[in-house]
Amino acid sequence: MIEKRSIEFVPHSERYGRPRRLFSVWFSSNLQVTALMVGTLGVASGLSLLWTLAGLVIGCMLGTVFMAAHSAQGPHLGVPQMIQSRAQFGVFGAAIPLLVMVTAAVLFMAASGVLLRDPLKALLPVTDNQAIVIVAVATFLIGVVGYELIHRLGAWMSVLSSVVFGAALILILTRANVSGILPSEAGGFSMPVFNLVIAQAASWTLGYGPYVADYSRYLPADVDTRHTFWTTYFGCALGSLGMMALGATLAAVVPSALSVDPGSAIANLFGPWAPAALVVIALGVIQYNVLCLYSAYMSTTTIFSGFARLQQVRQGTKSLLMAVLSVLACAIATQTQYHFDTFFADILIGQLYLLIPWSAINLVDYYVVRRGSYSIDDLYDAQGRYGGWNRKTMMVYGVSIIGTVPFMKLSFFEGYFARLIGADVSWIAGLVLAGLLYLIFNGSRVCSPWHFQRL
Template sequence: MKLEKRSIEFVPHNERYGRPRRLFTIWFSSNFQITALMVGTASGLSFGYTLLGLLLGNLIGTVFMAAHSAQGPQLGVPQMIQSRAQFGVYGAAIPLLVMVTAAVLFLAASGVLMRDALKALLPMSDNQAIVLVGVLTFIIGFVGYELIHRLGAWMSLLSTLVFASALGLILMHPAGAAAGPLPVAGFSFAAFNLVIAQAASWTLGYGPYVADYSRYLPASVSTRATFWSTYGGCALGSFAMMALGALLGLAIPAALAHDPATAIAGLFGHWAPLALAVIALGVIQYNVLCLYSAYMSSVTIFGAFGGLKYVTHTAKALVMAALSVAATLIAIATQYRFDTFFSDILIGQLYLLIPWSAINLVDYYWVCRGHYDVGALYEPQGRYGRFNRRTLAVYAVSIIGTVPFMKLSFYTGFVAQWLGADISWAMGLVLAGALYCMVNSRGAPVAAPLQKSLQK
């Protein structure tokens, strides 16, 4: 299989290929893995309320994620390159830094989560297991786009076989579960809202890079087909895995006290090593998406200030290696306080990425209606300029405006404390979208057609 030759540049029409159904498998498999399972655990609610919260969070969050995906075939550029149209060629570096940071932190979290599973497969120390996750992620990510899609298709099948079988074994053999019926907890608005926010955060977090995996599709692919292929794969995969996590947390809580991957694999008896290998590969595939997109965002930042439009294989290897090393070091440093670390990542990224998502979607679907000068996205002197001060101001105000609604392990805003719940994700979405519409209602640049030279 050949190495991917494109990076942050426009994908010419004669190199476009594939069908929207590829998007279903890559997003289904990327979510139908053990990292997403952790989102559904330990909600403090009954099983029914937990499932309802997870369902609502996934249905809401995936709308915005899939709407970003639909931009890929139409523009043929990575998601955050298109973001230069709103923030300016240099100004887009600000949300890009947030994106890179979030992706690296998720890489680190997944490395910790797979540590004990790999140790069960191979004799190694905690640190060596985390390093191995980083190495495997780097190799697949370096090969690039086509391998990522093919791996997604295979993992959709393999992960379904493993986790569907695990569900059947749990239901058929309750002896391994907690005695009696599932525990019933009272309803808590704060806990219910947290479940919704974390589930929505999971899918919303793909927004800044989801179009990276649809940009090779032909421009003739309809927006509807791209949207629903992405939406169906992501929503179904993430909700199913989170629901399994909720069941595991309530029926077999001891499984989460140690390691959910080895606990699930243990259900398979002599086949446990094979099941564990599939589970580990599923997490590595998710990690590859994080690494690939962190790489794309990093070179987009460098490209803005250095005039870079093409990335060599050597440069790609160096950037990916640096990101992998950073994630590995963070994972090693945080591995023994993982639970709090993972929860703060889920919610913290939401605070910073929700305003960006609202701005990007409002601009694409409402202000510019999908028409951009793609060539100008690479020119600081072009129509989009270096910095779009109005957009940057909207972004900053939107984040500051949601601070009172935020709730983290180390900080609780006064509104969140008063409500007993964190609704900052919804406030950030509404505030950023409304403010961006206001500042662009008059005097905003008129959208231009796609640059003809890039359509050939």
């Protein structure tokens, strides 16, 4: 079961599986308390439950469109998502968005370690830091095995997590005071907070964009692109929206849950069965962490391989890189664990600022400019057609990020238009600006539809 491939092209003779397995891996990876935490943020900021749910629906439905569009590239190209980005940024230039991807993945690993700290302490006699280390070690061991174990774990966790969190929703609605559901009794409406909820939900699903094709690249090249898109879309959208809605409901109906970690709050609903629920909750977070670690490793390898002209990575190197990334996430988690709420909200929005322009550039290039026409060998050769540095794309990326600054709103910064509008709409500005600029600079290179070349 140990994966032998890394960043190289997956030969057609080694392709297997059907798109339906993408549903389980993305459904289960979202059925965990890190996604649940996103759902609590709107209610915690004073928005009513109904308005929070409306914002979560809009954010998840929009963000997942772009994420699933990236997933559909995997079977067609057979390479990791960020290797394909070399066609837009150059073999060396792709290191810029790759560094963003690695940073975001490590930060989310740290966030998950903090969220799982107290549930593990309820199961085991360990300290705060020891609990975070346990999460990192379990994540590392599964990540080293790789692709197939990740998919199999996803299938099992789809069932187990559905049972636990479905039962939790029933227990919340039947045992607690449900008056918090009424807008008049649980906050009201605020446009800035409503827009923030949309942005946070969209950020969650968009965050998978830089590595979603890593989990579809082993599928046969002849699978229907629509099947790849829709199985990914519904798996991610249903899983993320379901958990965020549960988090919002928990925060509105049982406000005291906001004073404890969400994993323990859910487990406490099960009374004597709480330890069993905690085990499932812990496995769900670890599965999500494995996705972050696996993809952070792929992105790190892609950065160094571009400069070293490598196409394959040895198992020992893979293990070493994953160990380094795990240690880094542990260090961040231990330093941020006692002021976690602000840290988590900021990385959700911060990654949106940096990933939206990349996503727009990548999708416009794949679906509009090149229309799926890529030379796979040239993705690994700085002397090939994509070159080492694509300065035009890097300029588009940089200008798009700078252009969204006036629309940004963080805990420590508020741009001019964000203050004027009363909401953070930078993700919309970044999407439009990056997509249009890239098309303007590259529109003359539009290819004939869906020509695929492997030299």
